[in-house]
Amino acid sequence: MIDVDDLLSLVRNYNPKCNEALLRGAYAYADRMHEGQTRASGEPYFTHPVAVAAILTEQRLDDATIATALLHDTIEDTKGTYSEVEKLFGHDVAELVDGVTKLTNLELSSRETKQAENFRKLFMAMSKDLRVILVKLADRLHNMRTIRHMRQDKQAQKAHETMDIYAPLAGRMGMQWMRDELEDLAFSVLNPDARKSIMRRFVVLQKESGDVIPKITDDIEAVMEKHGVTGQVFGRAKKPFSIWRKMQQKEMAFSRLSDIYGFRVITDTEDDCYRVLGAIHQRWRSVPGRFKDYISQPKTNGYRSIHTTVSGRDGKRVEVQIRTRQMHEVAESGVAAHWSYKDGVRAVNPFAVDPAKWLASLSERFEMAEDHDEFLEHVKMEMYADQVFCFTPKGDVVKLPKGATPLDFAYAIHTRIGHSCVGAKVDGIRVPLWTRLKNGQSVEIITAEGQSPQATWIDIVATGRAKAAIRRLLREEDRGRYIRLGQELARVAFEHVGKKATEKALKTAARTMSLPDGDELLARIGATEISAREVVATLYPELVRARDEEEGVKRAVIGLPGGAEVNRAQCCQPVPGERIVGVPYKGRGPILHAIDCPALADLDAMADDWIDVHWTEGRHAAVHNVTINITMSNDKGVLGRICTLIGEQNANISDLHFIDRKPDFFRLLVDIEVRDAEHLFAVMMAVEADSDVATLERFRDLDRRP
Incomplete structure (x- = not known):
């Protein structure tokens, strides 16, 4: 375990003027509060908050965040209280610890509506102070690093949560290194055989072709030297999960994948970035469709870099990222760069994003969501999206997720434009509405009065905003028919457990499921957005469970191990x-x-x-x-x-x-x-x-x- 002097040394490396008294006090208090507690591994529990604090020092975070990491479990798991933490360490630290405690207490269920509500609460907590989620992400990272000591069922649950929520959230905040590690740790739990298989193939590949990373690094450095550009080159093999995901998306075997190596060039100036790009493209052939300029079009979390893929040594595809040192700092820390310190003062990085503005831009798309499912869809679309930048005929930039269509473009401009869309021109040529847009294209939307969305549009669009707008209008147009169909489905489902779908029962179910009234509930059932069985289970969970058990569901198969369902x-x-x-x-x-x-x-x-x-x-x-x-x-x-x-x-x-x-x-x-x-x-x-x-x-x- 890291002792207090070692932890202070980690902090002083980037903040010589740190508040040593605050950090020593937080260390001592947390050590005393967790005394006698142990982790699943048998180690003292206090090793965990210290490890979380150490992870945050790698991000060069401020004293309050490091102190919060040390104290983050004291209110939840010990006799420590909010008022005591506030009295000893100040209001700022107490609020942060309380925020982390509330996040920890969220039960991240696999049920979509619950998960959506948890996302909503999570974003509310983030909007108060983003450092809360930074501590929580570090907390999850250390738990995933030590997950092998948990029960198998607990490992699977934590891994699913990590893959679905925490990893993409880290990526959305610009902390790509953390996203990569969280995904790979979760992958090792959820699909260990696949991960081992990829690792074995890496070993075989290295035996066959040798370690190509130093060779390609030397190639890039030689090209830079020839063109008189200074900088550092770093190479690495991509994470097993990243390779697995690429194999699944492209439906390729490992042997057919070529761009499994990534290289990063760090230069002094922005001009040098483009000079390196030109030198690399002059030396090797670029791969069409694999160039992105995030310097001229930065991501909303402040990320700036040039991405290109070339056919390098022996025809192997090589992905190269080119950025300045300041851009690299933001690329490593993401939104967390706002709080990072250097030489005892807050680091002034021109590319660091103001967390308040970032959260405002992230939340803007979610405000129109009418219910939990729509909100969750918005969140997931935003978190997982790789962006495409397109232009209006007037030259305005519209940001869309990868895979977006002209319909998404129309709805991104205005819901009214989307509803009345009858066609589109991309770069002046008429194209089908299901065409996938590419970076840099100019899109013109053709509208007509009297046009209204088709049900098939839901399968065409890629953004949560467009899907939600189409569903809302279709629901209004077909509401009467959906209500009648929902009544019949509800009647059968209620009779299944010996109950009647009365008006009072439907109102109660609607209120429980956060819907305005029984008619809205029936419309959702008829539109297949909610199953009638789910409604019955909401009101009569014991009846549903008892009926299943009475009819012998658990005893339907012979030969299963004892206790297996x-x-x-x-x-x-x-x-x-x-x-x-x-x-x-x-x-x-x-x-x-x-x-x-x-x-x-x-x-x-x-x-x-x-x-x-x-x-x-x-x-x-x-x-x-x-x-x-x-x-x-x-x-x-x-x-x-x-x-x-x-x-x-x-x-x-x-x-x-x-x-x-x-x-x-x-x-x-x-x-x-x-x-x-x-x-x-x-x-x-x-x-x-x-x-x-x-x-x-x-x-x-x-x-x-x-």
Whole structure:
């Protein structure tokens, strides 16, 4: 464990004028408060807050933030109180510690609505003082570094939270190094076999071609020397998760990936950055579409750099980032650079972003969200987005996420422009509305009076703002029809547990789910934004749970290890009557796959670990969810009639999702609950026999595999 003198030495390296009394006092107080407490590893608990403080010294943060790191668990986990911390260390530190405590107490659930509410609270806490989230990120980083000492289920939960929330948040704040490490640590928990496989392939690659990083570094330095530019060159292999993500996105094997190495050039001036760029492009061939100039168009978190990819030594693709030293400091610290110190004074970096302005720009897109789901969609879109910069005909810049279309561009200008859009010109040429925009393109939106959004637009747009605006208008236009459909779905779901969907019950459920009234709840059910089963579970969780247990859901399979629950793979959704196999997944227990599931081909290497299981004989409960894909006529009453047909076969509809809506047909996915394969066949036969059903098939999707 780092002692107080070593910690003070780390702080003095960048802040010789630090408040030594404050830091010594915080260290001593936290040590005393945590006395006797231990971590899962058996180490004294106090090793954790000290490690968090040390991580923050790498960001050269101010004394109050370092003191907060030492004290961040005292209010939550010890007999320490807010008033005592305020009395000993001042109001500023006490507020920061209280903010971190409140963030820690947020239960980050996997349920979307809860997660959205937590995001909202998280942003509220950030808006008060951004240093709160800096301490929380460092706290999560140290916990992930020591995660191997936790229970398996706890490891999986923390890793999912890290991958979904903390890693992208670190990236959005400009702390890319932290995002990379958090993602890789979570990856090692969630998919250890894939990570080990990539590491092994790296070793093989190095044996075959040698360590290419020093060679390419020498090549770049030689080019810079030839053109009279001074600077430093750093090279590295990309993180295993970054490589894995690229393999998944491009659907490539490791052997076909070429740009697995990254290099960074740090220069003295901005002019030198462009001189280095010219020298590199003159020496090696640039890869089309892989050039980004974040110096002339900085990211909102202050990030500035030039990115280019070239075909370097032996034809290997090499990614090069070029920036000045000041730009590099902001690239390493992101928004945290606002508080960094150098030689005892606050570092004045012209590229550091004012946290208040950054938060205002981040929150601007979220203000229009009407409910939790829309807010969460905005947040995720903003966090994960790589930006594209396009121009209006007048030359104004519009920032959009990668993959955005002319429709997104229209909605980014104004919701009214988006609603009335009938076409677009990109660089003067008429293009389809689903065209993906590229950096630097000029976009002209063509509008017409009387035009209104199509339902298929939701699948075309990429931004949360556009999706939310389209959904709102469609919901208003189709509200009456959605309410009627929602009433029927709610009636069936409530009867499933012996209850009635009364007006009072629906109002209570709406209030619980933060919706204005029962009609809005029914409209959401009818529009498939909320499932009727979820509404029932909100009001009667015990009834839903009891019914499942009474009907033997947990005893439906023979051969599972003791205590293991029935967990069906969503890629194939096996039901009683079909042959199944149990596949163990680290941290999740065995998952049941149908014996003919295509996903098993990718798991062949684990075949020795598969478990021989089979369904129990006799009648099963109608609780096994299966998705069917239906294409039907877009005529009045057809959808209601199909729902009735399914109900007549004693199968419950748990969810509906429209894939495509055209003037003449619907295509939708329907989740139904059946007893077994025979029951599923009967439902499908009854639906397929309807004259307005064009096609019907069981939906199986490898994207849903565990």
